[in-house]
Amino acid sequence: MSLKAQLEAIIYAAETPITIDQITALVKDSVAAEGVSDESDIKSRVRSSLLELIGEYGSSDHGVEIREVAGGYRMSTKPEQHEVVRAFAKSLKPPVRLSLPALETLAVIAYKQPVTVPEINDIRGVDSGGVIGTLLDRKLITTAGRKQVIGRPILYKTTKEFLMRFGLKDIGELPSMEEFEKLVAESFQAELVPAEDATMSGQASPSESAAPNEAHSSSESIGEGQKAG
Numbered sequence: 001m002s003l004k005a006q007l008e009a010i011i012y013a014a015e016t017p018i019t020i021d022q023i024t025a026l027v028k029d030s031v032a033a034e035g036v037s038d039e040s041d042i043k044s045r046v047r048s049s050l051l052e053l054i055g056e057y058g059s060s061d062h063g064v065e066i067r068e069v070a071g072g073y074r075m076s077t078k079p080e081q082h083e084v085v086r087a088f089a090k091s092l093k094p095p096v097r098l099s100l101p102a103l104e105t106l107a108v109i110a111y112k113q114p115v116t117v118p119e120i121n122d123i124r125g126v127d128s129g130g131v132i133g134t135l136l137d138r139k140l141i142t143t144a145g146r147k148q149v150i151g152r153p154i155l156y157k158t159t160k161e162f163l164m165r166f167g168l169k170d171i172g173e174l175p176s177m178e179e180f181e182k183l184v185a186e187s188f189q190a191e192l193v194p195a196e197d198a199t200m201s202g203q204a205s206p207s208e209s210a211a212p213n214e215a216h217s218s219s220e221s222i223g224e225g226q227k228a229g
Helices: 003-013 020-032 039-057 079-092 100-112 117-124 129-137 160-166 177-187 189-200 206-228
Strands: 064-069 072-077 141-146 154-158
Touching: 003 020, 003 039, 003 072, 020 039, 020 072, 039 064, 072 079, 100 117, 100 129, 100 154, 117 129, 117 154, 129 141
Parallel strands: none
Antiparallel strands: 064 072, 141 154
16 A cells, blocks of 8 residues: 555544544654665655645545645545535534634633633623633633632633634634635524524614624624724
8 A cells, every 4th residue: 555545544533533643653664664764764655645645635636625624634534525525414404513702701711811701701701711611621621720810800812622613723714704714604693694684673682783783793702802902
């Protein structure tokens, strides 16, 4: 079996992004059998073969690609195939989504990290303490020490799991606030439309009718924070 075939099989089978060091450890015996014994030469051979494989998957004949995510490599569908894959996923089971408050809070942490709960509350305009526990349970955020101010509140930041879930190489790949607002609108369109219909018939609760405005207000606050930074 060729080295590229081995790399392809390993990356395909990996449940989480696999690093170049992990890959090298798995294939070094077969590479050494070809007469390459030096560790650095083996790693260099693996890296060059991986780059070739990434290039091959980059052609329009493939619907998937090999991407560098969270410090490792994984296979994922190409952006132009997302709609057909999303339709397929929806046909299997309902999509699992974060609640709007949780998504807002996660966005604040992602763009302002490390950040404390009082700072998140100031940006969102509401208490975010409840959803912090949800985000911690889902391993999307983690603690990052304590801020050196009175009371020493806990700081929060995003995790490697966050990068994996959103397919990001690092925080630098976060979309702009305009793109983020569009993602929020698309993600929650199905939930917000029924709420609007219910409002017209006089059946919506105050919390339902307030949710879209709250989301808009929060995203504006994050955007202002970005520009100020």
